[in-house]
Amino acid sequence: MIRRFFAGFLASALCVSLAAQVTERPRPEEWKQLVPGARFMDRFLPMPDGVKKSHVWGTDSVQNRYVDNGIEQDDMSFWGGNILQTADGKYHLYVCGWPERSRNGHMFWPNSTVFHAVSDRLSGPFRIQNSIGKGHNPEAFRLADGRVVVYVIDGYYIADSENSPVWCYQQFDFDARDRNIIEGLSNLTFARRADGSYLMVCRGGGVWISRDGLSTYQQITDKRVYPAVEGRFEDPVVWRDSLQYHLIVNDWLGRIAFYQRSKDGIHWVTEQGEAYVPGISFHKDGEVEHWFKYERAKVFQDPDGRAVQMNFAVIDTIKGCDQPGDRHSSKNICVPLNKGLLLSVLNEQPITASTKQIEVKIKAEPGFSPQTDVDIESLRFGSFTEVNFGRGSKPLKTRKEGDDLIVVFSGKGSGIMPDEFAPKLIGRTTNGELLYGYARLPYVDYAPALLSARRPQYNKDQGLLKLKISNFGLSASRPSQVEVCCGGKVIASGDIKPLSPYEEVELALKPAGTATGADSAYEVIIRTDGQEQERVLFRQPAAK
Missing domain, CATH: 2.60.40.10 (Immunoglobulins)
Structure with missing residues (x-):
């Protein structure tokens, strides 16, 4: 009786203490003028229909949720993890977890195990096939030779394929190159470059490069590349598509994430608006799964590298309030994304303030015909600094090229400067759905020397x-x-x-x-x- 009293007392005290660590960051006034499609979080789509249940673990804010989305078990707490797909169409989630009744509840996470879970659907449900080994905050990536690496804090596991029964634990080598390591080497995230080398961003926002993903990671930057704003940053996720690099980093204290882009992975621009905040997991009928924390964001990419789904580690309360055997826990969820358009600028000469017209090709894709599905008058094109606020160049005329559509914009008001590498388009379909995309410029070097x-x-x-x-x-x-x-x-x-x-x-x-x-x-x-x-x-x- 006395032991239970003190355990409850300490848990309550911890919750009060941790509650003081949650704050709401003020937003810039200009963000009030952002149009739909400006923020990364505008790209989140309704979660796929699934099995809804109430009277399950979790606060009232996450009842009637999709229990078959991602991975969820009554007796396990899950955290982190991302998905790879194999040629047989199976989806493989590498996620860490621990028994829900473990001592210290959620704070048992340093003793977590990495699991290999499989599903026939990208959104789950994922079922555990086997365990890989001890570790936390996993991120999996595939090397040029097909081997699979699963990073965990302080090391990694490697195997010949996703389904390998045996994984070998090793540790990366790091060369800071006479620079100070920024906030230590943990919570690493990786993006494969065009030549099979890997770019890595550490928790502190330093950028590193390895020639093959396993050889020594060399630090390139001497300061963090995150936005120059107040924040307690962690959980970066970096990826590269056929045009540019993307980076999202989470301010865990302010519960707001920021979205950045780069042509080389070293020099970044930050777009206005929230990348994600609590409440971005919603159903087609508008019901929201209001998880308290959304962390460890990871993306699943299509063949063009576009992010089509984001995975989150979510918990229904403050981490320290999740005690063994209580109604609180954590899981991994899957939220689909609007992947955007495939765009290219046809102007061969650099766009300047004197450019009269800008020609943009919108590529047709299965299920999307730009010649019939685009509300032309809604389109705006140019620098994100203009387009995100409803400004930018306006369409003048269109013409067809095979199944593709070429939209000719006025050169006026594009806001495109000499350092622009991926101008943005925002608009709507004829059904009122969001259209957006970033365009390749033919005169930009997307593989520069560094x-x-x-x-x-x-x-x-x-x-x-x-x-x-x-x-x-x-x-x-x-x-x-x-x-x-x-x-x-x-x-x-x-x-x-x-x-x-x-x-x-x-x-x-x-x-x-x-x-x-x-x-x-x-x-x-x-x-x-x-x-x-x-x-x-x-x-x-x-x-x-």
Whole structure:
């Protein structure tokens, strides 16, 4: 009796303490002017019909839910996980979980097990086939040779295929490249690049690259790439489609996520509006499954790389209030997404303020005919900074090209600047449904070189600065220039020859003055054709 009293008392105290950690972030005033289709969360579609049940575990806000959506068991708590598909059409979910009656309830998560679950439907229900091993926050990806990697905090499992009965546990190697690691290496997320290499984003928002997904991950950035806003960020998810990279990161304290895009995975733009917030899981009749927390977002992609479904780890209450044997628990849910249109700009010359017309091709797809299904007058095209607010270029006329449709827009008001890599379209179908998409520009290099420097090493005997520079991009670099600054002054500079992808060169630079040494703070700036490619500050001395 006394033991149960104190257990209940501690649980209540923990809930009160954790409740103080939940806050509502104020939104920018301009977000009030966003049109439908501006926010990533506008892409969420109703959950597929399934088996509804009430009088099951969970608060009143999640009763009458689809119990066959994702993975759910009365005796298990689940968290994290994403889906891969095999050639036989089966869907494989790699998810972690623990017995619901485990001591400490949800806070037993450090002892979780990774399970392999299978379904005939993308939305589930998923049934456990076998366990892979201990681990938490899994994310699965397929290597170029077909092997499957399941990342977990502090390591990964690897097997020949999704159905392998035996998985080998290993650990990644990381090279910070003289940069500070941003908030540690946990909750990693991965995107396969066009050459089979992998880009990884860690929880803190640092970007890393591995040549094959298993070899050493090299840190490229020296600061987080997340939006420059107040937030307690975690649970990034990154993916690449046939046009660009996408990144969503969650502010767990504010319960709001942000959506970003990039052409190279290093330099990002942030779109206005929420990527997701609690309440984005709804039924066709409008009923909402109001889960308290939506975390560990993952995406399932179509053959063009477009996200067609998002998976979430959800819980019906504050994590610390989920105690063993109570009515609270967690599961993984599946929410479909509007995948968007396949678009391309036909203008061969860069679009500027003087461009008279912009031609955009809308590609036909099974079940979608742009020639009959598009409300032409509703379309707006241009930079997301314009289109998301209902502005942008307006359509002038159309013409057919096979089954595709070419829409000719006025060049006026597009807002497209020289750094634009994927202008946006928003509109409606003739039935009033949302249309959106991002267009490929024929004059943009979507596989640029990525020159990146290590910390300069000063050789006192030779009086030289040794500087290693590598190309982590997918194409050969152009002749470039580098400057090394110390104490706010340029102390050395030099030329960088063209480098092939993954090639490295070491420069020997003669510094001006004597304000250099092993403990000096250096800033290195790399420019190509006058445009800055990298600027990194090395505050700490490099290890010898």
